[in-house]
Amino acid sequence: MQARPVFLKILDYLSIIVLGVSTYLALVFAPTEAVMGDVQRVFYFHIGTAWVGLMGFVIAAVSGIIYLVTKDMKWDRFEVAAVEVSTVFFFITIALGSIWARPAWNTWWTWDPRLTTAAVTELIYIAYFMLRAGLEDPEKRARFGAVYTLLGGISAPITFMVIRLFRTIHPVVIGSQSAEAQGGFSMTSDMKVAFFFALFAFTIIFIDMIWHRIRLGNLQDNVEQLKLKVTM
């Protein structure tokens, strides 16, 4: 395996720094929301992880299309990396939403359109790994995976748009929201700083993790090829 590139090392350090700064902005710099109290502070990481999670699912779908056109396995490795990292981040999004909902809605979970589509999206991508694990032929695995992410990718824009299209209790912080929404708030300028920095920080961390996961995929392929060569 090739040594870690200098730019990846820089990205690693940058990820740690921006995560630290984002945590400081969310926990210390941003003011306490008057109605919900400190629990509102999970909103910054909730949106940050949701942004990269949903973006990753769309990126995986695009990688799937490119793989189907080019048949180049590097796009399959990119697709796997995007799905895996996004699934982790989107799990955090759902968990943070549930933690916020307990004091805000007096329940950990409710089958609201946003929560339902988010849970379905997460399950779709967990099933993606089950599908891949069941296929031994690398080309067949890559082809099935590409078609699956292409279809699964539709769930990301649906999850994003559902609170803007249907009656829901999930608040829309940016843009107009449903009359049934509970827990919405207006952001002050300091809250906006923490919010936009969290988006930036999680984008950096996401790129860093994707890069590491692609390198892991490359190593995995090298091992598989060598294994075939030795055992044949």
Place this chain on the structure above:
Amino acid sequence: MQTPDTSSYMILGYALTFIVMGIYVFSMYIRNRNLKRDLETFESMEKSDKK
């Protein structure tokens, strides 16, 4: 109106975020280490086959 004390939920949320991210980074490190070991094993097997 008095602001409610919901700090325990905030701590739970941030602790969970760091734990999940930490577990994922650790899993990548472990997978990477195991694959490097496998690579070394197969490379040595390939060399001994050539001899």
